[in-house]
Each structure stands twice: as C-alpha cells, then as structure tokens.
Amino acid sequence: MQYDFDTRLHRLGTRSEKWDEMETRYGVPATGDPAGIAMWVADMDFKSPPAVNEAVAAMAQTGLYGYPGAWHDHDEALTSWLSRRHGWNIHPQWVLRMPNVVTALHLIIQAFTGPDEGIIVQPPVYPPFLLAPQNNGRKVLENPLRREEGPDGPRFVMDYDNLEEQCRNGGKVLILCSPHNPGGRVWHKEELSRLAEICLKYDVLIVSDEIHHDLVYEGHTHTMLATIAPEIADRTITCISATKTFNLAGSMLGLAVVQNAGLRARLQKTMHAAGLFDPSAFGLAMSIAAYNHGDAWRKELLTYLDGNRQLVQQQLGTVNGIEPMRPEATYLTWIDFEKTGLPKDAIIRKLQQEARLALNHGATFGTGGELCMRLNFACPRSVLQEALDRIINVFSG
Numbered sequence: 001m002q003y004d005f006d007t008r009l010h011r012l013g014t015r016s017e018k019w020d021e022m023e024t025r026y027g028v029p030a031t032g033d034p035a036g037i038a039m040w041v042a043d044m045d046f047k048s049p050p051a052v053n054e055a056v057a058a059m060a061q062t063g064l065y066g067y068p069g070a071w072h073d074h075d076e077a078l079t080s081w082l083s084r085r086h087g088w089n090i091h092p093q094w095v096l097r098m099p100n101v102v103t104a105l106h107l108i109i110q111a112f113t114g115p116d117e118g119i120i121v122q123p124p125v126y127p128p129f130l131l132a133p134q135n136n137g138r139k140v141l142e143n144p145l146r147r148e149e150g151p152d153g154p155r156f157v158m159d160y161d162n163l164e165e166q167c168r169n170g171g172k173v174l175i176l177c178s179p180h181n182p183g184g185r186v187w188h189k190e191e192l193s194r195l196a197e198i199c200l201k202y203d204v205l206i207v208s209d210e211i212h213h214d215l216v217y218e219g220h221t222h223t224m225l226a227t228i229a230p231e232i233a234d235r236t237i238t239c240i241s242a243t244k245t246f247n248l249a250g251s252m253l254g255l256a257v258v259q260n261a262g263l264r265a266r267l268q269k270t271m272h273a274a275g276l277f278d279p280s281a282f283g284l285a286m287s288i289a290a291y292n293h294g295d296a297w298r299k300e301l302l303t304y305l306d307g308n309r310q311l312v313q314q315q316l317g318t319v320n321g322i323e324p325m326r327p328e329a330t331y332l333t334w335i336d337f338e339k340t341g342l343p344k345d346a347i348i349r350k351l352q353q354e355a356r357l358a359l360n361h362g363a364t365f366g367t368g369g370e371l372c373m374r375l376n377f378a379c380p381r382s383v384l385q386e387a388l389d390r391i392i393n394v395f396s397g
Contacts, residue, residue, distance in 0.1 A: 184327020253283030
C-alpha cells in the first residue's frame with residue numbers, strides 16, 4: 001500500500017478528545033498495565049492524507065491567517081467531488097458553511113420549528129440527534145428502527161407505519177442518518193423513497209445527515225436522498241463534510257446543502273442571528289486538498305478498514321452472547337451484548353475496568369441501545385487485535 005495505516009500514533013497530550021479525555025469520560029486511564037485503548041468517538045487513529053498536511057503547511061509558511069473570502073476553489077472542489085463520486089450536480093449557492101454538522105442540526109431546528117414542536121428521530125442513532133431537539137426545547141418523537149436478519153446477519157430496517165404515525169403526531173422535521181450511525185446500514189434507494197414519500201405527504205422537512213457517505217464498502221451503493229426526485233430535493237437539507245472521510249474533525253467545517261431558496265434563506269437568517277458568517281480558513285484549505293487530491297488515500301483507507309471490519313466480525317462473532325452488527329459503511333461496529341445475560345452496568349464494568357477499553361455506551365443512542373456498545377475500529381490493526389483479545393478474554397471466562 002502507498003499509505004501507512006499500520007503505525008501506532010501517540011496522541012496523548014495532543015489535545016485529543018478521544019485519548020486525552022478517555023479517563024475523564026470513561027474512567028479508563030490511557031497509561032498503566034495494560035494501557036487503556038480509546039475506541040469511542042468517531043475519530044480515526046490515522047494521519048490525514050499527505051495533501052491535507054501539505055496544504056496546512058503551505059498556509060503556515062505564509063504566516064497569514066486573516067478572514068477567509070473568495071472561496072471559489074472550495075466551491076469547485078466540492079461540486080466536482082459530489083458530481084464524480086455521487087452523480088449529484090449542485091450549484092455553489094446552495095451550500096451554507098458552518099463549524100460542523102452538529103451545529104447545522106441545532107440551527108435547522110431553531111430555523112424551522114418552535115418550542116415544544118416535534119422532531120422525528122430513528123433510534124438507536126447518533127446521540128446529537130436526540131440532544132439537539134432537547135437543547136432547543138423541542139419534543140423528540142421516536143421512530144425506532146427495527147432489527148431483522150439480513151443477508152449478512154442482523155441489521156436495522158425502518159418502521160414506516162410508526163413513521164407515518166409520528167408525522168400525524170405533529171412531527172415537523174425528520175433527522176435521517178444515512179449511512180446509519182451506529183448500525184452502518186446503507187439505505188437502499190427504495191427505502192429512502194418510501195421514507196421521503198411519507199414525509200412529503202405530511203409536509204415534514206427532511207434533514208439528511210450523510211457525513212459518512214464516502215466510507216461505503218464494496219457491494220453497497222450510497223444514494224444521496226436529494227438525487228432521488230426534484231420534489232424530495234425541494235424538502236431536504238443535506239448535511240455533509242469532508243471531516244469523517246479524511247479524518248479532519250478539528251478543521252471545523254460542515255456543510256448544509258439546501259436547494260430550496262426559501263429554506264436556504266431562512267436557515268441563513270438563523271445562522272447570521274447566531275453570529276455565524278465565515279467558515280474556518282484552515283477548514284477550507286484542508287477540504288480543498290482532500291477533495292482534489294485525497295481519493296487515492298480514501299480508497300486505500302477503505303480497503304484497510306474493510307480488513308478491520310472483517311476482523312471484528314470474525315472474532316467477536318464467535319463469542320457466546322455477543323452479536324456484532326456488520327456495517328455496510330462507516331468504521332463503527334454496533335455490538336449487542338443482550339444474550340450474555342448481563343445487566344448494562346456489568347457489561348460496562350467488564351469493558352472499562354477489566355478490559356480497559358473505552359467504547360460508546362449504547363444507551364446514549366436512545367431506544368434499542370441499552371445493552372449495546374459502539375466500537376470504533378479505525379485504528380492500526382495491531383491495536384484492534386489487542387482490543388478484541390481483551391473483549392474475548394473478559395467475556396469468555
């Protein structure tokens with residue numbers, strides 16, 4: 001391989017949320033015997049593409065860090081990427097730039113709903129989907145995903161009857177996770193079309209978080225929701241970023257693509273009311289370099305992640321009572337511990353105190369996550385193997 005994903009990176013003391021806050025959040029020290037391993041927040045333990053590092057170095061060489069403007073090169077890089085990778089031809093004026101996708105979720109809720117109005121979410125799901133409505137005094141309307149046996153084992157599917165019920169119950173906005181986090185589902189076009197049909201029927205605005213859309217494994221194809229039909233695009237706000245694909249979370253640049261001019265003006269007004277006008281200059285430079293020169297790196301990354309994905313499945317799938325869900329996208333595995341017969345606290349104690357691993361607690365993902373954990377396998381394979389050995393050891397005794 002041209003790029004190195006095997007070298008262990010030492011991230012302690014680098015202001016890394018994933019590593020430097022692991023003990024505070026999970027009680028797992030990063031030092032000691034054995035040393036703790038951080039496998040929680042969706043942040044990869046790999047260096048970003050060389051082109052990104054070169055772009056940052058070039059900025060540093062100038063010594064100039066003023067207000068960014070005239071970002072036509074970011075428009076060009078983004079629109080070219082979406083056209084090449086997804087067949088989605090957007091106009092630059094549709095794009096609103098924000099610090100990250102979570103910021104976008106909060107602003108969208110503020111712009112399009114009032115106090116106590118309903119936001120439909122599909123748990124178990126990325127925790128900010130649940131927190132953003134609560135932070136803004138809105139009502140969370142749950143449309144829980146159902147678990148079924150698929151061709152590669154357990155997977156999540158949508159409950160359309162319940163979705164329609166929640167639309168009738170006053171849902172104003174649906175937040176969709178596509179590909180799904182934490183389950184890794186790549187929703188089929190037919191599934192997305194049916195969801196959109198229901199939302200259009202009840203005039204429910206769709207917010208489609210598609211931040212993992214470029215980390216999809218062979219045999220699966222991501223469909224950008226807004227490409228399905230013009231009427232769907234007209235009622236959809238698509239949230240994307242280069243941050244997950246190229247490991248740039250600290251660049252602080254998320255994008256909301258809004259084709260409908262009226263919706264876009266309303267969201268932009270809310271952005272300006274919050275004092276959000278200019279994007280991060282470093283975020284622009286990093287994203288441009290990634291989109292223009294990072295695809296070879298992304299392809300090798302995906303091959304490496306696929307090897308890690310298979311390792312997780314092969315090894316944890318043999319442990320009595322543990323059921324890992326095989327992701328079709330992302331670098332996250334949703335692991336169900338229900339059949340171990342252990343209560344939640346015992347599962348957490350075994351992982352954190354005995355195995356000294358920090359995984360995301362399933363309960364934070366809402367209904368359906370109580371006896372589950374989310375494992376981030378975007379790390380050198382030797383680190384992953386060590387973590388898997390520890391899990392097998394503490395749950396096989």
